[in-house]
Amino acid sequence: MDAAVCPDTRILVVEGTFALLPALTSVARWSIYVNTPADLRLARKTLRKISDGADPEIGLRGYLAHGRDAHTRHVAPLRDAADMVLDGTRAVGHLVQQVHALLNTAWKAPANG
Numbered sequence: 001m002d003a004a005v006c007p008d009t010r011i012l013v014v015e016g017t018f019a020l021l022p023a024l025t026s027v028a029r030w031s032i033y034v035n036t037p038a039d040l041r042l043a044r045k046t047l048r049k050i051s052d053g054a055d056p057e058i059g060l061r062g063y064l065a066h067g068r069d070a071h072t073r074h075v076a077p078l079r080d081a082a083d084m085v086l087d088g089t090r091a092v093g094h095l096v097q098q099v100h101a102l103l104n105t106a107w108k109a110p111a112n113g
Contacts, residue, residue: 011103014028017075018078020078020079020082021078029106030084030103030106031081031084032082032083032085032086032099032102033079033084033086034085034095035087035088036089037088038071040088041088042060045063046059046060083102084098086098086099
């Protein structure tokens with residue numbers, strides 16, 4: 001994983017399936033997991049693939065063959081290490097408000113160490 005961050009960067013958002021791996025969380029001040037039910041994750045991914053012109057059958061077969069189990073083994077356990085878990089069924093505006101509240105609280109708290 002390669003990244004370059006300017007020393008005066010205040011916020012860097014890293015999103016993705018494996019964004020909460022220890023390589024990233026070890027240098028992060030906060031981590032957030034968006035918890036979304038499997039059926040909704042699958043529906044959203046399938047709709048994205050269709051929008052991109054991809055055949056949804058390929059993604060659906062992959063999900064049934066290994067995606068569902070891989071998520072349970074590799075991604076879902078990362079939720080336990082997150083500082084905040086958001087409900088992925090809620091509206092984006094609500095999720096943004098929750099993250100904003102976390103950031104406001106954290107910046108007002110005295111620095112550790």
